[in-house]
Amino acid sequence: MKYALFLGCTIPARSRNYELSARKVAQELGIELVDVEEFICCGFPVKSSDQESATLLGAYNLALAEKQGLDVCSLCSSCTSALTEVAHELANDKERRAAVNTVLSRLGLNYEGKVKVRHFARILYEEIGREELKKHLKRNLEGLRIANHYGCHYIKPSEIYDNFDQVEDPHTLDELVALTGATVVDYANKKRCCGGPVLPVDEKVALSVAKGKLDDITEAGADAMNLVCPFCSVMYDSNQKSIEAEFERSYKLPVLYLTQILGIAMGFERKELGLNMNVVKTKELLARFYEQEK
Amino acid sequence: MADIDLREADPKFIKELAAQPGGEKIVACFTCRTCTASCPISIVNNKFSPYRIIRMALYGLRRQVLERDFIWLCSSCYACQERCPQGVSITEFMTLLKNLAAKEGYAPAGIRAQRDLIKGHGRIYPLDEFDNKKRNKIGLPSLPTTCGVVKELFPEQ
Structure with missing residues (x-):
């Protein structure tokens, strides 16, 4: 491939x-x-x-x-x-x-x-497939509660994506994350946009949109968020502090990429996955998977 | 938002829109407001409402639509387009309006800055040697720090 x-x-x-x-x-x-x-x-x-x-x-x-x-x-x-x-x-x-x-x-x-x-992510789901992927997973992520954020352009507009996922009830990321043993947490307004494209137009509006999702995910009791887009990460990870300051809230919600979650399950070390570069700290969240590093 | 004043309507605006990609099907809109109910921006800012923008366009309020800043609040998330029962390509329609507005000089500064960066340098975040150092340090390959092809792609820049 x-x-x-x-x-x-x-x-x-x-x-x-x-x-x-x-x-x-x-x-x-x-x-x-x-x-x-x-x-x-x-x-x-x-x-x-x-x-x-x-x-x-x-x-x-x-x-x-x-x-x-x-x-x-x-x-x-x-x-x-x-x-x-x-x-x-x-x-x-x-x-x-x-x-x-x-x-x-x-x-x-x-x-x-x-x-x-x-x-x-679509290549992982469609071409590698869950059965093959599972063969490469060494660490069980049981106990980790992950909220998947599909974002918009991973699955929309549906007419250009051959319906590989369902726009109104997306499932591909849930299925990929579930392979690791982590719990997939459902939450309100799961399909909502990160607000990113509005950032250069009206920062307050963009941050308000992102805040809504952080509220919904925190409410559902997830430990971390899973993303497949760097611009969603700009909104939820890079700008999480700005959102906390703007709306006087505290989230401290770690934001991971799908490839980092799968990489942890594959047995890679923290630095090999750039986990030290995530803005919201992930060390505490992942401590039990990296005990030998202490 | 101010009341709509139909004395300012331009009846040719619908034809102008319908002739371009994204505008073909807007006359099918029957104002069910599914778009606005699905919109992540409308929820946090009521200045933005897709169905209202479509209505204004259909009334021919060309100037009031293109000159106002609210059309730029669309995040192009496609939530409205996916759900429109009349098959209106609402997100593409918003892109059409934004393109028309930009041609007439109404794009917000942030959007103009993005466009100039990309058409001038090929990237929204141009890379320098310091970026490449940081990339190499963690085993990632260097990337070009200059971009010559944009001069051929966009000679008017």
């Missing part, structure tokens, strides 16, 4: 813990992730103001993957949706493809519309 690894903008700069743990998990499972140095922004952040440029950015990245004969594996939900949307559009619309290729030809590139885009 071989994919071009699409990191996007946020991960290499702000979520090295996600990148590190994803590479470890992929290696353990025999998924070969190929680095493509020329990849640039997926286009998602410019879509709202400049759809045409967003399509061009997506097409450029897809053309680079196609040139190497690889499908794309993305760790970020927003990158996944932006690239999947462009891949769909260009696979089905010859005229659009021709228009985009006029620009790409200046860079010696041509996109034929062949690339598939997959989120890393």
Whole structure:
């Protein structure tokens, strides 16, 4: 199994813990992730103001993957949706493809519309499969209570994702986390957005949206949150202190990536998974799995 | 939000919208308000209401929609679009409105800054040698600190 690894903008700069743990998990499972140095922004952040440029950015990245004969594996939900949307559009619309290729030809590139885009979690669920994944898990995470945050673009818009999960009753992350022995905690408004895309427009609104979820998860008694998107992490992990200050609340809710949770269960050490880089401290939460380190 | 004044309506606005991706099906909206009930932004800020924005657009209130800051509060989460019983691509419609507003110079500063960074440098968080040092220290590969292709992709920048 071989994919071009699409990191996007946020991960290499702000979520090295996600990148590190994803590479470890992929290696353990025999998924070969190929680095493509020329990849640039997926286009998602410019879509709202400049759809045409967003399509061009997506097409450029897809053309680079196609040139190497690889499908794309993305760790970020927003990158996944932006690239999947462009891949769909260009696979089905010859005229659009021709228009985009006029620009790409200046860079010696041509996109034929062949690339598939997959989120890393979807690859784990669909292509590796739970049975195979389970064979690689060594530590039992029993007793850990995890609230899964699906976010938006991991599963939506559903029309571009072949219904691999159910938008109104998502289950793929619950099933993956349950493999580790951890308890999956259900909570109110589970499907709600993190608010991230509104951050550059109105910080107060964005933080209010994120606060709602922290309230709901705390209420349900979870020990930690599980994410599959670096921008959701910016909202819940990097900005948790700002939310606490703004709304005079205290959460101290550890926020983990799916790849960190699976990595712990696979037996990797704290630093191998970048667990020391999570903003809300995870040491106490995970102490019983890393007793030998004391 | 102020009352709607229909004397300012531009009847051509619906046709302009319907001719572009995202605007094709908005006339099917029957104001059930499922979108607003599903919206994570409406819950925390009542300045933002998808059904009301669609209504204003259908009335032809072009200026009042495009010049106001509230359309930018849409988080593009697709909750509304997934649930619309009339099959209106509401999130795509909001993107269309934002694109039209941006063309007329009404994009908020934060959105303009993001766009300029990406079209100028290829990344929203451009990387430097210090970032690469931090990456290498934990065994991650270096990434390019400059991006030449944006000049070819966006020669107008």
